[in-house]
Amino acid sequence: MKKFDFLTRDQLCNYFKLGSIRNTNKILNRLSSYLNSFRDGYQSIYYLSKEGRLYVDCEKVRKKGGNIQHTIMRNEFWLFYGCPHDWRSEIKVSDQKTNVIVDAMFTKSLRYHFLEVDHLQPMKENRTKIKRYKDLYINGSLARTLQHFPTIVWLTTTELRRKQLLEECKELPSVKVYTFNEIK
Numbered sequence: 001m002k003k004f005d006f007l008t009r010d011q012l013c014n015y016f017k018l019g020s021i022r023n024t025n026k027i028l029n030r031l032s033s034y035l036n037s038f039r040d041g042y043q044s045i046y047y048l049s050k051e052g053r054l055y056v057d058c059e060k061v062r063k064k065g066g067n068i069q070h071t072i073m074r075n076e077f078w079l080f081y082g083c084p085h086d087w088r089s090e091i092k093v094s095d096q097k098t099n100v101i102v103d104a105m106f107t108k109s110l111r112y113h114f115l116e117v118d119h120l121q122p123m124k125e126n127r128t129k130i131k132r133y134k135d136l137y138i139n140g141s142l143a144r145t146l147q148h149f150p151t152i153v154w155l156t157t158t159e160l161r162r163k164q165l166l167e168e169c170k171e172l173p174s175v176k177v178y179t180f181n182e183i184k
Helices: 009-016 021-030 050-056 068-080 123-139 141-146 159-168
Strands: 035-040 043-048 088-094 099-108 111-117 151-156 175-179
Touching: 009 021, 009 043, 009 068, 043 050, 068 099, 068 111, 068 151, 099 123, 111 123, 123 141, 123 159, 151 159, 159 175
Parallel strands: 111 151, 151 175
Antiparallel strands: 035 043, 088 099, 099 111
């Protein structure tokens, strides 16, 4: 919980292999003094309470807000990709001219991957971010630093958005686009 901010009951169940929903609910109930939760649609979302933050020595206070589904999607991708051990969220990448804040950075098969989650942001924001990635690619210093240009991985909500993102990213060397339903 400290590392991932918000997790759904199903994500906790899958990661910790807790078995049935009933067993997962029982375990989460026992941890209720360390966790806060709320309902979002059909799912329960958990995060650390004040007592939980003290127990695991976490200073970051999490609050319900509009960015939670973005975080849930990012965490679902972490589970989908096999829980990469070097996963880092919200990383600033720069080559002195261009800056990009990557939703998550990890390695798979000795290659760096940058994850971008497209939940509700306008396509204009995505195009701006893609332009920054193109600038980083053209400049080449990121590729020299990492020994290769990273694979840009998008997680989006619809097939239409997938097609738009693939079209916008066609000048980048390695791009993958998944829909959220595809990885659940």
